[in-house]
Amino acid sequence: MKKYTINIAFLAGCLLIVLGAQAGLFNLYIQSVILFMGINIILSTSLNLVNGSMGEFSCGHAAFMCVGAYVSSVVTVLLFAQNKILGAPLLPPELAPFFFPIAIIIGGAVAALVGILVAVPSFKTRGDYLAIITIAVNYMVISGLENLDIIGGPRGFMGMKQVVYAMTDVADIPWMMIWTLLGTAFTLWILRRYTSSTFGKGVNAICQDEIAAEIMSVNTDRIKLVTFMLSSGLAGVAGGLFAHVIGYVNPQSFNILKSTECLVMVYLGGMGSLTGAAMSAVLFTLLLEALRPLQIIKWVIIPLILVLLMQFRPEGIMGNKELSDVFPKLKRYFSFK
Amino acid sequence: MEALFQNIINALQWGSFYALIALGYTLVYGVLLLINFAHGDIFMVGAYIAFGVSVFVLGVQGLDLPNWAVLACGVPLTMILTAGVGVTLERIAYRPLRRKGAHRLYVVITALMCGLILENGNLALLGASRKKFPELMEKTVWSLGDVSVTNLKVLVIFAAFAVFGILNFIVTRTRIGMAMRAISYDKFAIPLMGIPVDTIIVFTFVLGSGFAGLAGMLFAMSYPILEPYMGALIGWKAFIAAVVGGIGDIRGAFVGGFLLGFIEILVVAFFPSTLRDLIAFSILLVILWMKPTGLFGIARHQKI
Numbered sequence: 001m002k003k004y005t006i007n008i009a010f011l012a013g014c015l016l017i018v019l020g021a022q023a024g025l026f027n028l029y030i031q032s033v034i035l036f037m038g039i040n041i042i043l044s045t046s047l048n049l050v051n052g053s054m055g056e057f058s059c060g061h062a063a064f065m066c067v068g069a070y071v072s073s074v075v076t077v078l079l080f081a082q083n084k085i086l087g088a089p090l091l092p093p094e095l096a097p098f099f100f101p102i103a104i105i106i107g108g109a110v111a112a113l114v115g116i117l118v119a120v121p122s123f124k125t126r127g128d129y130l131a132i133i134t135i136a137v138n139y140m141v142i143s144g145l146e147n148l149d150i151i152g153g154p155r156g157f158m159g160m161k162q163v164v165y166a167m168t169d170v171a172d173i174p175w176m177m178i179w180t181l182l183g184t185a186f187t188l189w190i191l192r193r194y195t196s197s198t199f200g201k202g203v204n205a206i207c208q209d210e211i212a213a214e215i216m217s218v219n220t221d222r223i224k225l226v227t228f229m230l231s232s233g234l235a236g237v238a239g240g241l242f243a244h245v246i247g248y249v250n251p252q253s254f255n256i257l258k259s260t261e262c263l264v265m266v267y268l269g270g271m272g273s274l275t276g277a278a279m280s281a282v283l284f285t286l287l288l289e290a291l292r293p294l295q296i297i298k299w300v301i302i303p304l305i306l307v308l309l310m311q312f313r314p315e316g317i318m319g320n321k322e323l324s325d326v327f328p329k330l331k332r333y334f335s336f337k
Numbered sequence: 338m339e340a341l342f343q344n345i346i347n348a349l350q351w352g353s354f355y356a357l358i359a360l361g362y363t364l365v366y367g368v369l370l371l372i373n374f375a376h377g378d379i380f381m382v383g384a385y386i387a388f389g390v391s392v393f394v395l396g397v398q399g400l401d402l403p404n405w406a407v408l409a410c411g412v413p414l415t416m417i418l419t420a421g422v423g424v425t426l427e428r429i430a431y432r433p434l435r436r437k438g439a440h441r442l443y444v445v446i447t448a449l450m451c452g453l454i455l456e457n458g459n460l461a462l463l464g465a466s467r468k469k470f471p472e473l474m475e476k477t478v479w480s481l482g483d484v485s486v487t488n489l490k491v492l493v494i495f496a497a498f499a500v501f502g503i504l505n506f507i508v509t510r511t512r513i514g515m516a517m518r519a520i521s522y523d524k525f526a527i528p529l530m531g532i533p534v535d536t537i538i539v540f541t542f543v544l545g546s547g548f549a550g551l552a553g554m555l556f557a558m559s560y561p562i563l564e565p566y567m568g569a570l571i572g573w574k575a576f577i578a579a580v581v582g583g584i585g586d587i588r589g590a591f592v593g594g595f596l597l598g599f600i601e602i603l604v605v606a607f608f609p610s611t612l613r614d615l616i617a618f619s620i621l622l623v624i625l626w627m628k629p630t631g632l633f634g635i636a637r638h639q640k641i
Binding site: 057059121124125132135136137142143144146147256260263264267297299300302306310311314 | 366372430433434437439440442443444445446447449450451453454456457458460461569573576577580584609611612613614615618619621622625626629630631
């Protein structure tokens with residue numbers, strides 16, 4: 001029983017949210033905040049895998065999100081929506097709910113392939129030089145997409161809302177909510193499984209001491225490759241969900257500022273802590289919404305909070321510990337492996 | 338042919354700004370091993386300070402001095418004030434962390450956030466309307482065949498070379514430069530030798546930020562429209578230029594800045610201008626793949 005408590009609790013929570021959205025308990029604004037929470041959880045936990053668990057400093061996470069968003073959007077719009085450039089839908093709209101997750105996964109896979117761009121240089125370089133490479137990749141992805149006129153270039157790309165409407169025509173349930181919750185659950189599950197697996201123990205070994213890990217027969221290159229690809233692939237999934245929630249993407253919405261947001265979430269939560277990253281993503285989303293009336297001053301206050309955090313509690317909310325390490329009594333009720 | 342020469346002159350001007358900012362990055366990195374991500378925004382603050390000084394203090398709405406006097410007094414004043422901003426940043430944000438012996442990463446995050454605070458604080462205080470910088474120099478154009486050179490371009494290029502010479506002299510020939518190199522060599526043994534570490538670090542920030550202020554003033558004179566986010570993109574790019582040259586090395590920053598300037602201008606000259614970032618960054622990535630520690634960087638072997 002202990003083995004399944006967390007899954008049951010999570011499932012019950014998700015069901016409550018979906019049913020509440022279906023019954024109209026939450027208005028659309030609250031629903032959208034919950035959606036962004038899910039997307040931010042995916043982003044922050046996936047970046048936490050590289051920045052926290054592996055101890056590298058990647059600050060171009062939005063690039064992979066951008067790739068995922070564009071690829072999955074183009075796939076779904078090509079298949080299910082009427083578009084000026086891509087023409088008539090190729091498939092009947094009844095199939096949309098079945099092909100939507102496939103499109104998201106395709107987006108994630110392409111983003112993972114772009115992740116190789118960062119992973120290969122990381123075999124040799126570390127620290128500041130790798131930070132540069134990630135920033136450069138971020139600029140390159142945005143610049144490349146702005147030059148692709150076939151998908152709108154700097155004007156952006158739209159039509160994803162039609163796909164969501166096609167899904168609601170099949171069955172009138174909050175589809176995006178379901179997919180986002182599923183994506184979040186999948187992300188948390190796979191990251192937890194990965195970092196606690198025998199292979200994934202090497203990730204933390206690289207963080208502690210790369211040379212020692214190499215000597216102790218950890219295949220560091222392979223672990224870096226897999227970790228970067230997993231992290232960027234999940235960011236691609238988050239991007240795909242983001243694109244379909246908003247219904248419009250443009251390259252500039254995934255610039256360095258977005259990457260900085262991801263970094264803020266990771267360091268707010270505490271490096272290398274999965275629950276910390278998830279909690280801080282929720283907190284950060286709420287903070288963004290709470291500070292919305294302040295408009296531009298919001299972006300002064302959020303960095304200020306982080307500066308103060310670095311001064312007085314640099315390890316973040318959780319500080320490299322999971323929830324069960326902070327409250328050991330919780331271990332009686334669940335095991336999360 | 339003339340077009341090529343014209344582009345080379347433009348690239349020298351554009352690269353001068355990159356080089357000036359990259360020098361500041363490199364100085365701070367060389368001494369503290371800290372990427373001062375707020376440096377691009379200090380450059381932006383420098384441009385705004387130059388605007389304030391040349392309009393509200395010395396210029397039309399202040400003392401109403403003639404243009405040459407505004408320029409002559411404005412440059413040192415801007416440099417001093419911008420250096421003050423840089424030192425304040427070091428005092429408030431970086432020094433407490435350094436005293437605590439915090440992880441390097443936390444200092445980098447703090448720097449990144451300070452940059453955001455400067456950008457958006459500026460936007461919140463002064464509004465989003467762009468500022469028009471007054472014309473301080475009578476524009477004279479010298480034509481050599483079809484190649485035209487303005488006196489401003491010559492000034493900018495000359496300033497970059499002069500700053501490089503001054504910095505090179507300070508770092509390699511003076512006692513304070515020796516202390517800087519010593520701190521970057523071993524920051525634990527140096528205080529025991531009686532070298533005032535904090536003073537040296539403050540001096541480093543004064544140098545770096547002062548030259549960022551100079552760059553801001555020259556930039557505002559060359560492209561007289563100011564906006565709060567002007568420092569972000571140039572700052573990131575100058576940082577990348579510094580890394581390509583080999584960060585922590587003054588020659589590297591200088592060469593890297595000019596290299597990036599040349600790449601960008603020549604791409605714009607011969608390809609569609611939208612491809613500028615893509616091609617520039619791709620070339621830089623290839624350079625970093627070939628030489629992971631930059632052009633002038635020395636591979637450091639870790640002891641086990």
